[in-house]
Amino acid sequence: MSKLIAFATPIQEGKFQQWEQFINKINTDYRKEFSESRKNAGVHERTFLQRTPMGDFVIVTLEGDNPMSSFAKMSQTQDSFTQWFLGEVKEIHGMDLSQPMPGPEPQLVVDSK
Template sequence: MKKLVAMAVPVAPGKTELWESFMNELQSKYKQQFADSRKKFGVRERTFIQKTPMGDLVLVTLEGEDPVKSFNDFTHGQDEFTKWFVEKVNEIHGMDIRVMNQEAMPTLVIDSEG
C-alpha cells in the first residue's frame, strides 16, 4: 500500500531565484538523474511553490511504500547527483537534509478518508 508524506520547507530570504534555477536544472540537465534517483528509492516526488506574505514555501510530497525511508536512504547517498542535490537544498533552505531524523519528519494528523 502506498503512503504519502508532505513537507513544507521555507525558502531562505532572497533565495527564490536560486530555487527556480534549481528546479530548472532538475527539469533539464538533471532530469534523468532525478527520475532515476526517485525510481531507485521507490518514491514519486512532486514539488510545489507556495507564495505567502511570510515568504515562499516549497511543498514536497513523496509517495511510495515507505517514503520516509526512501527520503533517508536518498539523502545519505554518496553519488555526485545526490551530493549536488543535498548541497543545493542546504544553500536554498538553510537546512541539511542529511541530518533530518524520524522526529523531524512531518506527522499526519487528519485524513478525510480514514
Template structure:
C-alpha cells in the same frame, strides 16, 4: 501506499536559487533525479507556495516506506544537486 508531506521555508533571497535547482533537476539532470527517486521507491511532488509571510516549498513523497525512501534519496543525491540548496 503511504505518503508524507512537509513544508519548508525558502530563506529570504533564496527563491531564485531554489528555482535554479528545480530547473536543473527537471531539465538537464532529470534522468538522474528520476533514477534517484525510483531507486528510493518514491514518487515526489514539489510545489512553490508564495505567501505574504514568505516563500515555502511543499513536498510530498509517496511509496511503500516514504520516510526510509526520503532518507535514501537524500543520501544518494550528488553534491551538485545539494550545493545550490546550501549556498
C-alpha cells in the same frame, strides 16, 4: 500499501532566484538523474511552490511503501547528482538533508476518504 507524507520548508530570504534555477535544472539538465534517484529509492516525489505574505515555501510530497526510509536512502547516496542536490538544498533552504530530519515524522491530520 502506498503511504504519502508531505513537509514544507521555507526558501531563505534572497534565495528565490537560486531556487528557480535549481528547479529549472532538475526539470531539464538533471531530469533523468532526479527521476532515477527517486525510482531507486522507491518513492514518487512531487514538489509545490507556495508563495505567501510570510515568505515562499516549498511543499514536498513523498509517496511509496516507506517514504521516510526512502528519503533517508536518497540523502545518503554519494553520486554526483545527489551531492549537488544536497548542496543546493542546504544553500537555498538551510536544511542539511544528509542528517536525520529534526522532530517527528509529518503527521496526517485530515483525510477525505
